[in-house]
Amino acid sequence: MKGFVLTMDVAIAIVVAGFVLLLVPGIQANDAYPELESKRLASDIVAVLDYNGVLGTYDKDIIEANLSGMLPANINMSMTIKKFNSTSSVSQIQINAAITDNYMAGKWWFATDRGRFFYFVDYRVKFR
Amino acid sequence: MKGFLLGSALILLSLSVLGLAIVTTQADRQRNSDMLRLSVFDRIGDEFAATENGYRTIVSEFINLTIKDGNVTFSDTLSDSSASNMANALNNFSNFVETNSGFSIRLNATGITNELPFTIQPSGILYNHPDGFGGKTIEVTNAQQVTGYSIAIMLNRTGATPVEWRKGPYNDSAGIAVSIVTGGLTGNDFSFSGILSRTQTSKLRIKIPGEDMFVNIGDNSEPGKLTIENEDEDILVFVNTTIMTDSADAFVAFPVSSINITAEEYNISRVAPVRVS
Numbered sequence: 103m104k105g106f107v108l109t110m111d112v113a114i115a116i117v118v119a120g121f122v123l124l125l126v127p128g129i130q131a132n133d134a135y136p137e138l139e140s141k142r143l144a145s146d147i148v149a150v151l152d153y154n155g156v157l158g159t160y161d162k163d164i165i166e167a168n169l170s171g172m173l174p175a176n177i178n179m180s181m182t183i184k185k186f187n188s189t190s191s192v193s194q195i196q197i198n199a200a201i202t203d204n205y206m207a208g209k210w211w212f213a214t215d216r217g218r219f220f221y222f223v224d225y226r227v228k229f230r
Numbered sequence: 231m232k233g234f235l236l237g238s239a240l241i242l243l244s245l246s247v248l249g250l251a252i253v254t255t256q257a258d259r260q261r262n263s264d265m266l267r268l269s270v271f272d273r274i275g276d277e278f279a280a281t282e283n284g285y286r287t288i289v290s291e292f293i294n295l296t297i298k299d300g301n302v303t304f305s306d307t308l309s310d311s312s313a314s315n316m317a318n319a320l321n322n323f324s325n326f327v328e329t330n331s332g333f334s335i336r337l338n339a340t341g342i343t344n345e346l347p348f349t350i351q352p353s354g355i356l357y358n359h360p361d362g363f364g365g366k367t368i369e370v371t372n373a374q375q376v377t378g379y380s381i382a383i384m385l386n387r388t389g390a391t392p393v394e395w396r397k398g399p400y401n402d403s404a405g406i407a408v409s410i411v412t413g414g415l416t417g418n419d420f421s422f423s424g425i426l427s428r429t430q431t432s433k434l435r436i437k438i439p440g441e442d443m444f445v446n447i448g449d450n451s452e453p454g455k456l457t458i459e460n461e462d463e464d465i466l467v468f469v470n471t472t473i474m475t476d477s478a479d480a481f482v483a484f485p486v487s488s489i490n491i492t493a494e495e496y497n498i499s500r501v502a503p504v505r506v507s
Binding site for chain 2: 106110113114118135138141142145149152153186208209210211212213214215216217218220222
């Protein structure tokens with residue numbers, strides 16, 4: 103009888119453990135929602151920086167100052183802005199140190215000087 | 231009997247747990263799929279907004295387009311052979327976007343580059359260059375809801391003089407507030423500020439050595455219509471125009487241009503005209 107109860111106990115434990123393991127990916131997936139929200143926030147910030155002409159200055163200090171003023175304290179964001187004339191890449195600037203792991207990424211582009219220069223923005227964002 | 235009951239109960243419990251696990255896994259997969267789709271929607275929205283803003287910036291810089299309190303102001307140069315610069319800039323930007331987009335993206339800027347028409351919404355007022363952007367004519371039609379025009383004309387030619395100003399009789403129930411000033415004319419420049427008829431044409435004729443230019447306001451078949459025409463295609467005429475409406479949230483749309491972004495693998499696409507507000 104003791105052996106039977108022990109076997110049942112083990113069987114239930116295995117089933118419960120399996121159940122918990124199966125739930126783990128679901129728990130992890132839930133974590134992606136805030137990540138997506140951080141991406142949404144980052145793209146809104148980039149859009150605002152473009153609309154108010156900050157990105158168009160192509161000045162690292164000005165862009166970093168404006169970015170830090172808009173960014174919530176718990177979010178880290180970096181940008182690489184590549185400048186092109188109508189045919190080829192001219193130069194690039196790095197806004198904040200590039201984030202290299204566990205980030206959400208997005209892109210943006212804009213034009214200045216009556217279309218003489220185009221800019222490609224590659225931005226990355228993550229929670230601190 | 232006890233063993234059978236315990237066994238049955240255990241099997242039932244196991245099946246319940248297994249069922250729950252399957253449902254959870256499926257919900258998890260669906261959630262991941264939804265997340266991916268949401269992310270694609272988000273990226274398409276970003277690329278659309280960035281492209282639209284790029285067009286807005288280029289066009290606005292070329293014609294100094296501003297929109298404030300329902301008033302839309304822009305500059306034009308009539309008979310300007312360098313107007314194709316804007317077309318080149320827009321086409322280059324279109325190529326740049328198509329190269330860098332992560333999606334299948336098709337941009338149609340032809341409508342902007344040819345005649346640079348735009349509508350002032352929500353009233354649907356149409357501003358157009360019938361013989362092409364940089365040509366000799368500006369037209370504002372579908373202008374029933376225009377409340378006023380402010381027009382400044384600068385001629386870069388000695389000997390140009392205003393020779394005729396004929397006001398249409400003001401017999402409308404609601405006229406149109408107009409101010410016109412000229413600069414660069416020989417002798418006295420011309421200025422007028424007052425209410426004009428929407429349906430009876432008021433006409434200013436400026437004599438330029440060689441040819442004339444005209445400003446016509448009001449039209450029997452198209453009330454409120456404005457036409458500015460420079461018949462001397464050898465000289466540049468700078469025109470700064472404000473179209474006034476009573477809609478505080480007016481915006482400008484380029485009706486025959488469009489941005490078409492498609493993510494084929496997700497069966498998602500967005501097609502819409504370029505809007506400037």
